[in-house]
Amino acid sequence: MRALTIGRRAVCAGLASLPLARPSLAAGAEPLIARKATVQLAPDGYPASEVWAYDGQLPGPLIRARQGARLTRRLQNDLEVPTSVHWHGIRIDNAMDGVAGLTQDPVAPGGSFDYDFTLPDAGTYWYHAHTNSMEQVARGLSGPLVVDEPEAPDVDRDEILMLGDWLLDPESGGFMEPMAHPMMMSHGGRIGNLVGVNGRYDYTLTARKHERLRLRLINSANARIFVLRLQGMSGWTVALDGMPLTRPEVVEAEIVLAPAQRVDLIVDVTAGEGAPAGLLMLRDDDSWEALVDVTISGRSARTVRGAPAALPANPKMDLPDLDGARALTMAMEGGAMAGMESAMFEGERLGFRELVERGQFWSLAGQVGRSDTPFASLSRGEPVRLSLTNRTVFPHAMHLHGMHFREVLPDGGLGPMRDTILSLPQEPLEIAFVADNPGKWLFHCHMLGHAASGMTSWIGVA
Numbered sequence: 001m002r003a004l005t006i007g008r009r010a011v012c013a014g015l016a017s018l019p020l021a022r023p024s025l026a027a028g029a030e031p032l033i034a035r036k037a038t039v040q041l042a043p044d045g046y047p048a049s050e051v052w053a054y055d056g057q058l059p060g061p062l063i064r065a066r067q068g069a070r071l072t073r074r075l076q077n078d079l080e081v082p083t084s085v086h087w088h089g090i091r092i093d094n095a096m097d098g099v100a101g102l103t104q105d106p107v108a109p110g111g112s113f114d115y116d117f118t119l120p121d122a123g124t125y126w127y128h129a130h131t132n133s134m135e136q137v138a139r140g141l142s143g144p145l146v147v148d149e150p151e152a153p154d155v156d157r158d159e160i161l162m163l164g165d166w167l168l169d170p171e172s173g174g175f176m177e178p179m180a181h182p183m184m185m186s187h188g189g190r191i192g193n194l195v196g197v198n199g200r201y202d203y204t205l206t207a208r209k210h211e212r213l214r215l216r217l218i219n220s221a222n223a224r225i226f227v228l229r230l231q232g233m234s235g236w237t238v239a240l241d242g243m244p245l246t247r248p249e250v251v252e253a254e255i256v257l258a259p260a261q262r263v264d265l266i267v268d269v270t271a272g273e274g275a276p277a278g279l280l281m282l283r284d285d286d287s288w289e290a291l292v293d294v295t296i297s298g299r300s301a302r303t304v305r306g307a308p309a310a311l312p313a314n315p316k317m318d319l320p321d322l323d324g325a326r327a328l329t330m331a332m333e334g335g336a337m338a339g340m341e342s343a344m345f346e347g348e349r350l351g352f353r354e355l356v357e358r359g360q361f362w363s364l365a366g367q368v369g370r371s372d373t374p375f376a377s378l379s380r381g382e383p384v385r386l387s388l389t390n391r392t393v394f395p396h397a398m399h400l401h402g403m404h405f406r407e408v409l410p411d412g413g414l415g416p417m418r419d420t421i422l423s424l425p426q427e428p429l430e431i432a433f434v435a436d437n438p439g440k441w442l443f444h445c446h447m448l449g450h451a452a453s454g455m456t457s458w459i460g461v462a
Helices: 133-138 182-186 352-357 448-452
Strands: 004-006 009-011 030-039 049-054 063-066 070-077 085-088 112-118 123-129 142-148 157-166 194-197 204-209 212-219 226-231 233-240 243-250 255-257 262-269 278-282 288-299 326-334 342-345 348-351 362-364 376-378 382-390 396-400 405-408 414-418 420-423 429-435 439-445 456-461
Touching (some): 063 070, 123 133, 123 212, 142 157, 142 212, 204 262, 212 255, 226 288, 255 262, 439 448
Parallel strands (some): 326 382
Antiparallel strands (some): 004 009, 030 049, 157 194, 212 262, 326 362, 342 348, 396 420, 405 429
């Protein structure tokens, strides 16, 4: 596979039963149209790319509202395939979660569906297709969703940086086919040969020395794990996956952002005019490259400010009482260089070779793909401890719909709230949460090729 040279950047191309929701037909719902569009993803001189995009934009249009507001959008499907929208990280009613086949029927070509829900939590979120999401997200169906706090933090500017990558044919500008390539599905996933921010391979910002920015980083990539570093800026992490930290944490090392994860930073620009500044990305050859260039022009203040205050807490962020919590275990198995002996698939037990012949490579708790029965049936309000064992040789970004969880730390403490966590091979990982949102909730790997080829499960909350 050829490398796509992108100006100053060259990246190798490697790679409890509930009824399904029906349209609510809310009056005056603002449209969100999924359709084909042509955009110039690659640098000038390369062909333009046909994408699938919301309102023809890549990324999709920013949806922004205040905490506690009601969000209403009418998805209009102008594609030739069914689709649906998942509101990633928002703790909403199950009927609005957007998972085709589990919480709603897919929206047929020419059809529509009204999403209508309140926004209980402030923070940085995103929305994306959840019908054949491996392909549809890769083709561009995603966008940022920001829920503002009642009182904004003391920053000069708020910047949304939606990180992504695209696997393009440099000759045609089209997406590399096939989408479900066995090598990608069974290895690390669909990794792009073109990396960018907000749909641009050469994204830039302008800032002033001592200016204070809020950076909202969203990893919308299909499988890429971003390792990032600040240059010419110092800062604090103030929120993860939309949920505020109890106190800001100084950014002292690299920032690791797995697929679907978000991090909110408050940063002070320390570089002067002419000095390098920006957000750096670790490349495959262990060198660092500017993912976002920041040009410094002028000065915002004579001196740098003190540490920022913590963001206000969202509702239901209390630490769970884990005494008597339900203990669950889930093993991740499969993939290249590891495999699995056998697993259940569509009601029968199959060996690994038989599963591979069906395009299935991964399992969760001995089950390949979403079954008719949940991995666990939980009572509302029940505390849960879930131990995850990664028996594969690849990392997996595990995402829980409808609820946030905390990592159980080695000392018994609990980490910050998240909706997506990175599981590394052979490293023990335990998460804890309270099953406080009734419905059918997906739990899957957000390396979307892994989810499409077996690594998808669900839990039921009565």
